Amino acid sequence: MASNAPAIEVSGLAKNFGRTAALSGLDLRVETGQVAGFLGPNGSGKSTTIRILLGLLKADGGTARMLGADPWQDAVALHRRVAYVPGEVNLWPNLTGGQAISILSKLHGEVDERRRAELLDLFDLDPTKKARSYSKGNRQKVALVAALSSRAELLLLDEPTSGLDPLMEQVFTSCIREAAAQGRSVLLSSHIFAEVEKLCETVTIIRDGRTVESGRLAELRHLQRTQVTVEVAGNPAELAGVPGIEELQLSGATASFSVDPDLLPGVLAALAAHSPRNLVSAPPSLEDLFLRHYSEDPALPVSARGGER
Amino acid sequence: MSTGTARRRTPAEHAQRHAAAARGTGTLTGVGTAALFILRRNWLRLAIWALVLASMIPVVYDSQQQAFPTQAARDAYAQVANTPAVAAMTGLPYAAGSLGGILVIKIWMTLAVALAFAVVFLVTRNGRADEEAGRTELLRSTALGRHAYPSANYLVSAALCLATGLLISLLCLSVELPATGSWVMGASIAGTGLAFIGLAAICGQLASTSRGANSLGVALIGLFYFIRAAADLQAEGVNPSAASWFSPIGWAQNMRAFGEDNWWPLLALASLGLAGCLLALRLESTRDLRAGLLPERRGPAAAGSFTTTALGLALRLQRSSLIGWFLGAAVSGLFFGSVAQAMSSLLDPENPFARNFVGTGHSMLDGVLGIFVLFNALLAGAFAIQCLGAARSEEESGRLEQQLAGSLARGTWLGAHLLIAVLGSGVILLLGGYLTGAASQGSAAPALLAGACLAFWPAVLSLLGLQLLAFGYVPRFTTAIAWAAYGISVMAAMFGGLFSLSEDVIRATPFGAIPRMPAEDFSWAPLAVLLLISLVLGAAGMGRFNRRDVLAN
Ligand SMILES: Nc1ncnc2c1ncn2[C@@H]1O[C@H](COP(=O)(O)OP(=O)(O)O)[C@@H](O)[C@H]1O
Ligand SMILES: [Mg+2]
Helix, strand or coil: CCCCCCCEEEEEEEEEECCEEEEEEEEEEECCCCEEEEECCCCCCHHHHHHHHCCCCCCCEEEEEECCECCCCCHHHHHCCEEEECCCCCCCCCCEHHHHHHHHHHHCCCECHHHHHHHHHHCCCCCCEEHHHCCHHHHHHHHHHHHHCECCCEEEEECCCCCCCHHHHHHHHHHHHHHHHCCCEEEEEECCHHHHHHHCCEEEEEECCEEEEEEEHHHHHHHCCEEEEEEECCCHHHHHHCCCEEEEEEECCEEEEEECHHHHHHHHHHHHCCCEEEEEEECCCHHHHHHHHHCCCCCCCHHHCCCCC | CCCCCCCCCCHHHHHHHHHHHHHCCCCCCCHHHHHHHHHHHHHHHHHHHHHHHHHHHHHHHHHHHHHCCCHHHHHHHHHHCCCHHHHHHHCCCCCCCCHHHHHHHHHHHHHHHHHHHHHHHHHHHCCHHHHHCCHHHHHHCCCCCCCHHHHHHHHHHHHHHHHHHHHHHHHHHHCCCCHHHHHHHHHHHHHHHHHHHHHHHHHHHHCCCHHHHHHHHHHHHHHHHHHHHHHHHCCECCECCHHHHHCHHHHHHCCCCCCCCCCCHHHHHHHHHHHHHHHHHHHHHHCCCCCCCCCCCECCCCCCCCCCCHHHHHHHHHHHHHHHHHHHHHHHHHHHHHHHHHHHHHCCCCCHHHHHHHCCCCCHHHHHHHHHHHHHHHHHHHHHHHHHHHHHHHHHCCHHHHHHCCCCCHHHHHHHHHHHHHHHHHHHHHHHHHHHHHCCCCCCCHHHHHHHHHCCHHHHHHHHHHHHHHHHHCHHHHHHHHHHHHHHHHHHHHHCCCCCCCHHHHHCCHHHHCCCCCCCCCCHHHHHHHHHHHHHHHHHHHHHHHHCCCCCC
16 A cells, blocks of 8 residues: 555545435545644534545545545455544443453554553543443543554544543643654544644634635634724724725724735724724634634624634 | 431521421422422333232132132142242242132232332332432432432332232232231232332442442342242241241241231331331432442453454353343243143143144144244244344444444454354254253153254244344334334244134244144255245345445434
């Protein structure tokens, strides 16, 4: 298998469940050794994509390659090189967490016993308890320990932190950084922007089964526009003609608009002429980009969407 | 039922308490509301327990009256009634010469133990199970007093015991059994239930899961049953050894309905129940919500290397179920074998109903044995369907997805589950058949009956084939289709003749197609046809499963 093939290469992927189209034209690319974010609101098709990559679902259209192989045809061989953490972890209620870890990690290929012990310690998980008594977070830890203690080249993580408390999320973050440092590839699906921003070099944003944005985080940040809210002495409607000002919204003496960072000097000069009394400028935020793709109405002013940071 | 009354209180505490009581915030506030709530949630369950248990009285009374119509017949029975088997299973036959005494021998133990099971399950259901599911947390946050809900739980269970006892007494009176005996009969059964409410209440404090609480309660029932069985076995005449007093079931037995009619053990039974409930309430206020007083059972920190294989895991998951089914097959085989001779001499060859069951071909004994062979085959079929059903529940729960996301081929995984269902049903057929023969006191050769049972293997396999087909093509309906097919096959094979189904139709169903040896003669053709059908259906289902989406619900 070609060693220089990307870890994941998906294009035009389509999948229908009866009459619902879960995916319709999804593109996703993860280079070898990269930590890639896979962002989208609930129901946008993240889990479906990952299940197709795992050969659990058969695609209805488009192509998918993983580690240079066909995820459906070569499933069993491929899975020795891949580890998976599902969004909803279900364990055998009568077996202990430790037994479940043994079973799952053996399925992911070679197991690093020392790493397993370390991870149990880090995640503060008691492996002798029956899985019946585990909370959602503890079940998630079982899947994480199983996946991270394998020597898999590629980690497919489907909203892996949804049940973890903030402390455990930190442990998770450092484990992923470590995996990345070892040269492993990671696909991290999430619906929380901050998590992806913290860990990933690239991000693919999907909505309704379609890729709507993808690229390196740094580049995407550059694409974003600065948000300005300003209160002026004169009539703010006159700002409409200034080159660089877009998405202008007026309320009384206050104007809100977005500006391409490259055109900011000219806009500021024009503003000065209107004797601004109060000015707030927000730096380009990826969260805004993300929220813009989330919201039904793309024309909605970014400032009105406000994310919590 | 408040706790801590023994401790001296400061005047301030007194004042606080009075104020609290005035505002209606005592620990028992709302017990009535809680009881109504529990009744609403359980009324059907309660009604079924009470009615089913009580209705045994007229049914058994009628049958015993027919079996022993005259005093002479009852006196004759009294001469032979006191066998170790009767003493161990149902207690000492102290009044076997009267219809009331015979009723006690035949049904008292069943009713008392069944009521004990009922209260154990009921107390757990509205106690530990609610706590485990987080419903208790919700209730505690309301205006209910701390002890109100558990007290209501115990009171509702007590009401079940009293209602069941009352119904039993009234039904005994209605068939004109002696009045005192009738009241003691109902009271002794109700008393057994009351005592086990107290024990179940404590179990609910010890275990941290509802499974654990139920297992502890059932274990206590078993323990006390065996203690009294030992006491009854070491009896002098019809008086049990003193060990009988170490079991609440023994106390209730010693009330001796229709014999001495003792009332005072009822006081001990009720006291045990009350003391258990009070202790449970006390324990509940000393522990954290959701915690149990017993440490949780631990297990191994890692799985052995066999358990991590597909077959090893499937076997591990099915372990307790396999043991249960094999034991069931063994016990029913032994039972069938031991009653075969007696049953065939009891059955009237001229009775058309009996003829319908045993067939017309061979002797009555062979007919009865043929029926038992069929029963065993039905058992194996039910096992097989339940066993392969585990494959579907692995998929439904999402656990299959996690396994197939590893380097496990779909065929290997399904093959492991199939292998257990196939081989397990073979074991049940051989075991049940062999033990039927072994227990039949020479009526039939064990090996012969084992073979007769094994002839039904293709019938079981054809049902598995259909289940696989459903699993491949319409996974959501696997369970429904498999059990529907099983139910129809059972009805056709057992009652087809009664429903005047034609012979050809019956022969076209799995269990009807196989020759029912030793009542019928063996032939290869139906076995070969069923085997072929199994293979075709199974292969189609397996093939489809390899190509379809794996979906959790
Ligand atoms: N088994 C299924 N049957 C029917 N619809 C499904 C099934 N699985 C997913 N879907 C639908 O496909 C869409 C994408 O779901 P999913 O991939 O789970 O989204 P995400 O993981 O991004 O939340 C949703 O609209 C969901 O309702
Ligand atoms: Mg999802």
